Amino acid sequence: MRTIRAVDEAAYNYLNEIPPRFWTLSHNGGFRHGLMTTNNSESFNNTLKGVRFLPVSAIVKVTLEKFALQFADRRTKGLMMRQAGLQWPRKILDEMLERDTYKFRAKVKRHDGVEGVYAIAIEGVVTPSGRPKFETINMHAGYCSCGQWAVDGLPCVHAHAASHYVGRVPDGMVPEKYSLENYIKCYEGTIMPLFSDEYWLLIPYTVLPPQGVPQRRGRCPSRRIPNEMDLQGRRCGICRSANHDVRKCIHVSSDGRE
Numbered sequence: 001m002r003t004i005r006a007v008d009e010a011a012y013n014y015l016n017e018i019p020p021r022f023w024t025l026s027h028n029g030g031f032r033h034g035l036m037t038t039n040n041s042e043s044f045n046n047t048l049k050g051v052r053f054l055p056v057s058a059i060v061k062v063t064l065e066k067f068a069l070q071f072a073d074r075r076t077k078g079l080m081m082r083q084a085g086l087q088w089p090r091k092i093l094d095e096m097l098e099r100d101t102y103k104f105r106a107k108v109k110r111h112d113g114v115e116g117v118y119a120i121a122i123e124g125v126v127t128p129s130g131r132p133k134f135e136t137i138n139m140h141a142g143y144c145s146c147g148q149w150a151v152d153g154l155p156c157v158h159a160h161a162a163s164h165y166v167g168r169v170p171d172g173m174v175p176e177k178y179s180l181e182n183y184i185k186c187y188e189g190t191i192m193p194l195f196s197d198e199y200w201l202l203i204p205y206t207v208l209p210p211q212g213v214p215q216r217r218g219r220c221p222s223r224r225i226p227n228e229m230d231l232q233g234r235r236c237g238i239c240r241s242a243n244h245d246v247r248k249c250i251h252v253s254s255d256g257r258e
């Protein structure tokens with residue numbers, strides 16, 4: 001917050017009004033698992049890009065077909081992973097294996113073996129003054145000061161190192177929600193094909209055809225709030241003059257470009 005305040009007092013005041021649990025990973029109680037954005041829905045939105053201007057019924061049909069295929073793919077993948085004897089989906093397994101490699105480069109100091117409190121530094125990770133960066137971990141509480149454990153719910157590199165130190169495998173620390181069985185459950189429902197329209201229910205009213213509003217040609221005007229670049233209009237990219245464009249600029253820019 002101090003850093004934000006130094007850059008922009010108004011931004012600091014704005015954020016101060018919003019309870020931190022709504023916009024920080026460190027204060028949300030550990031339920032967001034790394035997701036702070038709408039990237040997931042944006043990604044699916046992107047797959048619908050080409051159909052956005054089609055009639056609603058076509059958009060519904062494409063959405064249904066895409067979901068049906070995605071569910072079918074992931075269901076098959078889940079069953080194949082079960083056949084291969086995996087405990088977690090491949091992505092979780094790879095992440096766990098990657099974090100596990102750090103245990104051989106960890107320096108562990110035991111502070112309370114009963115409560116599971118350790119200070120752990122990973123070789124090569126140092127403080128700004130060049131000293132080994134020790135993180136405090138409480139294995140029983142599921143907490144590590146590095147924050148990673150709280151962010152995605154998977155044991156961090158320090159938790160792997162602590163488990164190795166006491167001669168255990170960290171598998172038991174992976175939450176149930178990441179299990180392969182849960183992954184399979186997510187996609188177990190089959191999205192059935194639509195029956196053709198001869199099977200549709202008869203509706204007790206007349207459907208009017210579209211009124212034939214002509215489609216607008218070209219790109220739709222943006223509805224976003226104009227930014228500095230929109231307001232500046234077309235200016236030379238080098239000297240910012242409004243009298244000529246960049247190809248005709250005779251000025252030399254500060255970085256030496258002509």
Ligand SMILES: [Zn+2]
Nearest residue numbers: 144146156158
């Ligand atoms: Zn950690």
